[in-house]
Amino acid sequence: MSVSKAAPETQEPYPLSTLRHSVAHLMASAVGKLFPGVQYGFGPSIEHGFYYDFDLPEPLTDKDLKRIEKEMRRIARQSPEIKREDVSREAARERLLGWGQEYKLEALDGIPEDEAISFYGHADWADLCEGPHIDSLDRPFHFKLLNIAGAYWRGDEKRPMMQRIYGTAFWTESELAEHLEWLKEVKLRDHRRIGTDLDLYSTHEEAGAGFIFWHPSLGIVRHEIENFWWEEHIRRGYEPVYTPHVLREELFEKSGHLEHYAEMMYAPMTIDGMPYRVKPMNCPGHILMYGSRGRSYRELPLRWAELGTVYRYERSGALHGMLRVRGFTQDDSHIFCTPEQLADEIAGVLELTDFILKTFGYEYTAYLATKPAEKFIGDDDIWERATAALREAADKVGMPLELDAGGGAFYGPKIDFKQKDALGREWQNSTVQCDFNLPERFDMTYTDRDGTQKRPIMVHRAILGSFERFVGGLIEHYGGKFPLWCAPSQVAVIPIREQHAEYCGKLARELKADLFRVRNMDEPGHMNKKIKQAQHDQIPFMLIAGDRERDEGTVTIRRRATREQEVVPFGEFLELIRSLRETRSLTLERNAGAARGT
């Protein structure tokens, strides 16, 4: 997941990235002062700040960050001027040798022959660097060092692990404060925190890492999403299929998974003396079904959909809450079609993806990923035709495409979606991929109009990606405040006094009869406490009723996250939430149908 929060880009005369790179230098010089003998790696500016990599004998701690910040301020005050020095390659080498900077020497060797070599520095410190930098550290700016982490030299896991310090910098104090506030909000919305707080899911040491247990409250969220998903798929001519989880190893040899994907697959188990594997993907199963009898052009396209649970080995350090797990359910589908049908089929997928993502309130960008430069199968002609079909499909539904040149899979071009959540962070879940490989490997055919056997094209597509990742992302996107249609509890009914429990019970029964999920809070205890509880649990609506409401047949509505009260006849409330549910409204306001996708 990457992040693309709107950030101020420039401040005359320097862009923010230049400032951040200079602050990275300032940090490096401070680290050099405090830890003599440090070896420097790279220290670029990044999307929301900067980092610098160091090789130090001692591990850094959070306490060191404060010391380093202090030293940075001292240095900036004392010798603010940043100087550039152009040197010959030989002089640079001698200088770096003199300083004993081995990583920098390697970096120097990586600079092309025809490029100039320069150092940037301040005070008695300098760094091999092409710049640019701000001219002086006494310009007004504000920074903060954020965290320490390990990072491989040059991102290569076979090379030494260095210590990386992340920080951020802005021209103004208010921008820095705003960014820190945003980081706080990110932390507050963390699905792992909300997941525990709202009793949504758990993982268990006893069960092993990377396996998600969906509690009832999140179970109903998923159930609603599944219903929605199936409804829209069946509407569009998809057919549900179900395939087994454990299959003979031979099948994965034939599909090529064992060859290309073995390190992601769990070890074989022996059944009747034969090796079997837990499936890491659903496609081989669907292909078997396709091949169960002869196929005619008349029955194409076939759109087979399965919420298929797969298991993949992920390295322990890669696991992350619900977002990166070892067992997950894909909203998978395979479309088998003729080359002529391809563009229409893709268009249908794009339209459906657009509809589903917008229902959840996601903006998105679609990327066309074309033929990789090196490893690929299939001849140029079929790649060109498939890529053209993807373009044509996007055109047909009026979807703009960004280009991801060479980003296709080895088996075909694809369109990937990056969806943007409420905090401006981007997630990649949805994908549509053309596949020329598997139809070939499994010798899939259909009989065409002229009686000849032809090869179908196979399209893999997932829109949510996996329920685990998608719902984990949704928790953060909504901050636990699910829209009414999929909220775990939809209405809390709160009597003002115990004697109003009867009226409240009647309201609750009527809502339940209409299949609303109701929390009837008729247990003894104070109303205020129940309001607080319902608020904490992010229940969209509270219905509060006392003498007045009972006598008039009304309810007092209170929406989550607001203190405003509204008294309406119960029938009117029922109508409101029916309409919110039907339109899968993202808000809790009347006429919210119009608010779809905003």
Place this chain on the structure above:
RNA sequence: GCUGCUGUAGCUCAGUGGUAGAGCACUUCCUUGGUAAGGAAGAGGUCAUGGGUUCGAGCCCCAUCAGCAGCUCCA
């Protein structure tokens, strides 16, 4: 997997080698309250697990498991 850090009650956390703590949540009783925490009492922990050091370990050491920040890799 790698580097660093962490693991004490359901949750958030205090506890620097000598009798396991707090707040919230939970249970019971009292409280009958008009829009975000009424009061009292109670229950709840082999201090992740297994070894070691020590007269004595939640605390020190080692291993394992799980988690966190990243790197690498991905739906």
